[in-house]
Amino acid sequence: MTIKEIASLAGVSISTVSKIVNNKDQNINPETRSRVLKIVKEYNYTPYGMVKNISSAKTFLLGVLLRTASQSNLMLNGILQAAQEQGYNVLLLDSLNSTDTELKHITSLCKNNVDGVIWEPVDENSSQYEHYFAEQNISVCYINGPDTAYNIDFEKMGYVLTQKLLEYKHSKIACLMKEKSRRSQMVFAGFKKCLFDNQIPYHDKMRLFISDPACCSKVLSHGFSGIVSSHFASSLILYEQMNKLHYYVPSDLSLVSLKDDVREAISFPHISSIKIPYREFGYYVCRNLIQKCEKKDQGEPEYTFVSQCIFDNEDSLDIPSFFRAKKIVVVGSINTDITFNVDWLPQAGKTTTILSSTTTLGGKGANQSVGAAKLGREVSLIGEIGNNTDSTFIFDILEKEQVTTQGVHRDMKAQTGKAYIYIERDGEGTITIMSGANGNLSPEDIQKRQHLFENAGFCLLSTEIPIHTVLEAAKIARKYGAKNIVKPAALKSIPDQLLQNTDIFIPNRKEAAALCPQHTTVEKQAEYFFQKGIEAVIITLGHEGCYLKTAETAKYFPAADFISIDTTGGADAFISALASFLIEGYSLEKAIRIATYAAGFCVSRQGVVPALIDHNTLETHIKKLEPNLLK
Structure with missing residues (x-):
């Protein structure tokens, strides 16, 4: 100066x-x-x-x-x-x-x-x-x-981030950037180069800015399944905003990002990231400066610092939903089941002594979702629970059973539904239900969560929730190409519109009689429902098996040979197994026969969720008795 x-x-x-x-x-x-x-x-x-x-x-x-x-x-x-x-x-x-x-x-x-x-x-x-x-x-x-x-070679890092999404079979990819950010521009250059090298056309819609209020809506409207982010802070914002829209990482959207040192302490959410090598870069530059100060011959320096690009985890990565095996969506009740073992069922004017009691997860929605998950299916459950301590108990069990709970919502103003179940020594029982939060599941709730129906093969519906909500779920399932299996629990009548949106109808003997009182035989009741436009009617008959009516078939199937201890969850086990094996490509008749074994295992043990059978045990048992039944 x-x-x-x-x-x-x-x-x-x-x-x-x-x-x-x-x-x-x-x-x-x-x-x-x-x-x-x-x-x-x-x-x-x-x-x-x-x-x-x-x-x-x-x-x-x-x-x-x-x-x-x-x-x-x-x-x-x-x-x-x-x-x-x-x-x-x-x-x-x-x-x-x-x-x-x-x-x-x-x-x-x-x-x-x-x-x-x-x-x-x-x-x-x-x-x-x-x-x-x-x-x-x-x-x-x-x-x-x-x-x-x-x-730092941010262009290479952008390339590697994009390549990782391609490895997971994503082709609809966007780059999330910060405006006026040099790092973002370099990551974006690597993003475009990777697309070019993999013959994926680039268009300007693939460039997103986190500052854009319409950023999330653009992700949805353009159908992006994978996002490359130049800044971890931007990734966190996108993650939270998509959650509010009921779109989740990685089931609905895969997300990869760079991570800088100020984000090192963040352990959740687990966004798959490459750490920016700031320490190594600082060391490299300083060593070069000292050599320059001391006039040591170092030749022409490498100005672009290249390091290994290693992902810290792959938790926010999954293949796009349309590449996965068809999943099952379950829309129904979620309860805590309080089961009482008694000598005889309660009767008016008589005192019944309770021999023992247990508390478990219940409700047809929860039972069917756990049943399908245990059989190896990807399952999304949609339902309402309360804000009491039961909700934590329910979430813990569903998570343990690997049921996707993104569609389960806590109702802050209601109690979780409860079912009081009385079981006699012969396994027969009766149930009384307090609907609680289940009664608040609305058609609007289904519409908000309709993205969960993407890539669904079957939607399992039970009528312990409002009937207009069941109808909305059936319509949305059809919209996404899923078939509907309906269990008409606790109904005195059923709308024709719901039957018209039903592919497989599964009442038990008493439910069929209540909904079709003009006919007294199982065959005529099944025919009545079939004439409503249903593709397949299956009336379950407890220890007598079930009856099937389709355009090609009208026949009885025997029950599997199990001793009945508790019949409460038999139908739920049957339905979840039926859907699971239909998704695997089994014929309807073979799937029914397999489902009777799943139901048999369930009724031979106390409770429902603890009694539901897993895929390996079920197939091992069937191989001993009917090896030709399995593929």
Whole structure:
């Protein structure tokens, strides 16, 4: 900084500055003196007479001048490590994204006679200050700036992020960016290159900005199944906003991101990320600067810093839903079941002694979802529970059984539904139900969660929830190409519109009689329902098996040979097994025969959820008795 430049900044003559810095300012206005001295101090001006005394000896002091130091912790650690290993000290300065502040810091570094500087220019105008370092022979290594600056290879990292999504069979991919971000632009360049190398056409809709209020709606409207994000903070925002729209990572959307050092402590959500190698980069640049200061021949340096791109996890990655095996959606009641074992069922005017009691997860929706999940199916459950302690109990069991609970909602104003079940010694029972939150599941709730029907093969519906909600779920399931299996529990009548949207109708003997009182035989009741436009009618008959009516077939199937202990969940076990094996490609008749075994296992044990059979045990048992039944 020269006296002429100081005079220009202060708006005074060169002689005025000279008089002030040499203490010959007796006749100068105090206000002018204060202004000049302030600028002299801010810009570290050194009078020529003092400059002549500055030693040319090495100071073993390095300067680090960053655009902003707020997010560079690990890079600074790398710089310090390299400096200390070589016997250097470091002077750190932050330009705060201001060229004015940057110039003040440059003059400070010159005044301190540093041997070299790691400089991150604020913008393209910063180059006008280069001459200050050149005049004092101070070596400079630029970072994140001009062509001769050292840079982390964000383009390669963007390429690797995109390649990971391609490995998971995604082709509808978008790049989530920050506006006016150099890192975002480099990641985006790698994103486009990876698409080109894999023959995937690029269009401008693939570029998203987290600052755009319509960002999430664009993800949905354009059908993106995978997102590459240049900033972890942007990933977190997208993650939370998509959750609010009931779209979830990774079942509905795969997400990969870069992660910087300020996000190191975040353990949830588990977004699959590549850590930006700031520490290694800082170490690399500082070592190169020291070699430059000591005039060691290093040849032409590699300005682009390349490191291994390793994902910390793959938890937010899955193949697109349309590549997965068809899943099952269950819409129905979720209860806590309180089961009482008694000698005889309660009767008016008589006292019944309870021999024992248990509390388990229940409700036809919950039972069927767990039954299908145990048989190896991907299952999404849609239902309502209360905000009491039962809700935590329910979520814990569903999570343990690997049922997807994104469609299960806590109703803050209701209790969780309860079922009080009385079981006699012969296994027959009776149930009383308090609907609770189940009664609040509305058609609007189904509409909000309709994305859960994507890639569904079957929708299992039971009528312990409002009938208009069941009808809405049946319509939406059909819209997404799923077939509906309806269990008409606790109904005195059933709308024809629901029957018209039903593919497989499964009442038990009593339910069939209640809904079709004009006919007294199972065959005629099944025929009545079939004539309503249903593809297949199956009337379950307890220990007598079931009866099937289709356009091609009308026949009885015997029950599997099991001793009945508790018949409560037999139908739920049957339905979940029927849907599971139909999805595997079995014929309806074979699936029914397999389902009778699943029901037999269930009724031979106490309770429902604990009694539901898993895929391996079921198939092992069937192979011993009917090996030709299985594929």
